[in-house]
Amino acid sequence: MHAIRLHAFGPADHLTYEQVEDPRPGPGQVRIAVRAAGVHLLDTALREGVQGPAPTPVTLPTIPGREVAGVVDTLGPGAPPHLLGKRVVAHLGFVPGGYAELAVTDADRLHEIPQRLDFAEAVTMIGTGRTAMGIVQFAEPGPDDLVAVPAAAGGIGTLLVQYAARAGATVIGLAGGPAKTAHAAAAGAHLTVDYTDPHWPEQLAAHRGALTLVYDGVGGDVARTLVDLLAPGGRHLVFGWSAQGIGSDGPHLVDGVSTSVLGPEMLKRAGGPNPLRTLERRALTQAAEGRLTPAVHRFPLAEAAAAHRALESRGTTGKVVLEP
Numbered sequence: 001m002h003a004i005r006l007h008a009f010g011p012a013d014h015l016t017y018e019q020v021e022d023p024r025p026g027p028g029q030v031r032i033a034v035r036a037a038g039v040h041l042l043d044t045a046l047r048e049g050v051q052g053p054a055p056t057p058v059t060l061p062t063i064p065g066r067e068v069a070g071v072v073d074t075l076g077p078g079a080p081p082h083l084l085g086k087r088v089v090a091h092l093g094f095v096p097g098g099y100a101e102l103a104v105t106d107a108d109r110l111h112e113i114p115q116r117l118d119f120a121e122a123v124t125m126i127g128t129g130r131t132a133m134g135i136v137q138f139a140e141p142g143p144d145d146l147v148a149v150p151a152a153a154g155g156i157g158t159l160l161v162q163y164a165a166r167a168g169a170t171v172i173g174l175a176g177g178p179a180k181t182a183h184a185a186a187a188g189a190h191l192t193v194d195y196t197d198p199h200w201p202e203q204l205a206a207h208r209g210a211l212t213l214v215y216d217g218v219g220g221d222v223a224r225t226l227v228d229l230l231a232p233g234g235r236h237l238v239f240g241w242s243a244q245g246i247g248s249d250g251p252h253l254v255d256g257v258s259t260s261v262l263g264p265e266m267l268k269r270a271g272g273p274n275p276l277r278t279l280e281r282r283a284l285t286q287a288a289e290g291r292l293t294p295a296v297h298r299f300p301l302a303e304a305a306a307a308h309r310a311l312e313s314r315g316t317t318g319k320v321v322l323e324p
Contacts, residue, residue, distance in 0.1 A: 001019070001020060001021075001022050001023075001100060001101040001102045002017060002018065002019055002020075002100070002101050002301065002302070002324070003017075003018060003020045003063045003099060003100035003101065004016065004017055004018075004063060004064060004065070004099035004100070004301065004304040004322075005018050005020065005061050005062070005063055006047055006060060006061060006062050006063075006064055007060055007061045008060065009047065009048055009049030009060070010047070010048065010049075011048075012044075012047070012305040012306075012308035012309045012312070013305055014047065014305075015047065015064070015099075015304045015305040015308060017301070017302040017304070020063075020100075022102055023097070023100075023102055023103065023104045024074070024076075024104070025074055025075065025076030025079065025104045026076050026077075026104075027076055027077045027078050028076060028077075028078045028079055028106055028107055028108070029076040029079060029104050029105060029106055029107060030072045030074065030075055030076060030079050030083055030088075030104070030105065030107050030110065031072070031073055031074035031075075031076075031102055031103070031104050032068055032069075032070040032071065032072055032073070032088060032090070032102065032103050032104070032105065033070045033071045033072075033073045033101070033102060034068050034069070034070040034098070034100060034101055034102060034103050034324055035069055035070040035071065035119035035120075035323065035324065036068070036069045036070070036118075036119035036120040036122070036123040036321050036322070036323055037065045037067065037068050037069075037098040037099050037100070037103075037123065037301070037321065037322040037323075037324075038065070038066070038067030038068070038098065038123045038124065038126070038127050038128070038319065038320075038321055038322075039065070039299075039304075039307050039308070039311060039319075039320040039321065039322060040066070040067070040127060040128075041240075041311060043064050043065065043066075043308070044308050044311060044312050046058050046064065047064065047308065055094060056094075058096070062096050063096055063097045063098070063099055063100050064096055064098065064099050064304075065092075065096060065097065065098025065099035065100070065103075065322075066091060066092040066093065066094070066095070066096065066097075066098050066127070067089075067090075067091050067092070067098055067123050067126055067127040068089070068090055068092065068098045068103045068105075068123060069087075069088065069089040069090075069113060069119040069120070069122045069123040069126070070087075070088065070103075070119060071085060071086070071087055071088070072084055072085060072086050072088055072110075073085075073102075076104075076107075079107045080107055083107060083110065086110075086112055087112065087113040087119070087122075088110040088111065088112055088113060089110070089111050089113050089119075089122040089123055089125075089126045089284075090105050090109040090110050090111065090126065091109065091126050091127055091130070091276070091280065092105050092109070093109070099301065099304055099322055100301075100324075101301070101324045111126065111280060111281070111284055113284075114284060114285075114287065114288030115288075116287075116288055116290070117284075117287055117288060117294075119323075120294075120296045120298060120319075120321040120323065121287060121294045121296060122284070122287075123319075123321055124155060124294035124295075124296055124318070124319040124321065125280075125283040125284050125286075125287045125292075125294055126280055126283070126284070128155040128156050128159065128294070128319050129159060129280075129283030129284070129286070129287065129292070129294065130276065130279035130280045130282070130283045131156055131239065131279075132156050132159040132160055132163065132283065132292075133270075133279045133282040133283045133286070134239075134261065134266040134267075134269075134270060134279050135156075135160065135215060135237060135239050135261055135266075136160070136163055136215075137266075137269045137270065138235075138237050138259065138261045138266075138269065139213055139235050139237055140167065141163070141164040141167045141168075141169040141213060142167055142168060142169060143167070143168035143169065144169075144212070145164070145167075145169040145170070145212045145213050146169070146170045146172070146207065146210050146211050146212050146213070146231075147164045147169045147170065147171050147172065147211075147212070147213045147214070147215065148171075148172045148174065148211055148213070148214045148215070148226050148229075149161050149164070149171060149172070149173050149174065149184075149189070149214075149215050150174045150175075150195075150214075150215075150216055150217065150218040150222050150223070150226070151174070151175065151217050151218050152173030152174055152175045152180070152181075152183075152184035152187070152189060152192070153173075153175040153176075153179075153180035153181075153183040153184050153187075153295075153317045153318070154217070154316075154317070154318070154319075155294070155295065155318050155319030155320070156217055156239075156240075157173070157175070157184070157215075157217065158183070158184075158187045158294075158295045158317075158318055159292050159294065160215045161173050161184055161187040161188050161189050162187050162188050162291075162292050162293065163286075163291075163292060164188075164213075164215075165187070165188030165189070165190070166188070166291060169213075170190050170191075171188060171189045171190050171191075172189065172190070172191045172192070172193060172204070172207070172211075173185065173187070173189030173191070173192045173193070174192070174193045174194075174195050174200075174222065175192065175193075175194065175195070176194065176195060176196045176314055177194060177196055178194065179317070180194075180317060181193070181194050183295070183317045183318075187295070195222060201225050204225075204226075204229055207229055208228070208229050209229070209230075209231050209232075210229070210231055211226065211229045211230045211231060211234055212230070212231050212233075212234045212235070213234065213235050213237070214226045214227065214230065214234070214235070214236045214237065215237055215239070216236060216237060216238050216239070216240075217238075217239050217240035218240070219238065219240070223236070223238070235259070236259070237259055237261050238259065238260045238261065238262075239260075239261050239262055240262075266279075294318070294319060295317060295318025295319065296318050296319055296321050297310075297316040297317055297318045297319065297320050297321065298321050298322075298323055299320065299321070299322055299323070300322070300323060300324075301322045301323060301324040303322075304322055307320050307322060
């Protein structure tokens, strides 16, 4: 098979498209003929050698990627026979191997792909979608809310704009550049703000003391500006801090109004014997029923390096996906 391999930590050019041996599924596992592989900002940090949340360091050489969708083509011993030939999507957990034509995972990680979703849309919901579902459970938006979503043209941001707008909230989408603000408007934002304009805070001055909810994956100066606009009792939910760098020690939190929704608390709220799987099911159901429409920025598998560069330079909209 062909796969993207990383032999040395460093820039995107270190991702190489190579012929490698086909993987074989072990007991209770299946092999997936990959049709779409998700790319996450965390992938770019791991590529550079930044230790992420994985319990063990990345060892080289490696095939990056932890989100895949495709068709089950081989069963390992003990894997359920009915899975053969099924359209499936899976998050591989802390096991790499997604940027490839074939990937192996445990059968109990699979979800069958709803009929209305293509492979790239399904892989968007299995990672990015489950995160969005984890975020909104901390603060469900409603008709009385004025919600701000930074990075509103990104994979998570697009889903949060859609979710809040469908719930009846008034949504402000913040993004970088006219194309991205147009994307946010198409997703349902009632007002869009281009924060590449140095005077963008002035566009929100009329909303001082009116914002009730900020879904913040950006941090930095953007977060500080939005927190200053919050109404009494307003909520600032922090799930990332891309403006400060993915390797940052943590988000900028403003005492009294900010809550970090990353980590165990998100899983505790999701409930069930497998909280991550609970969130994955919710995300796929939202998309299958048409309540959320995942936005996808597609690249050929062989152009993984270009995909990483585009993601790091904020040159993408929606979820970045590689297609073999």
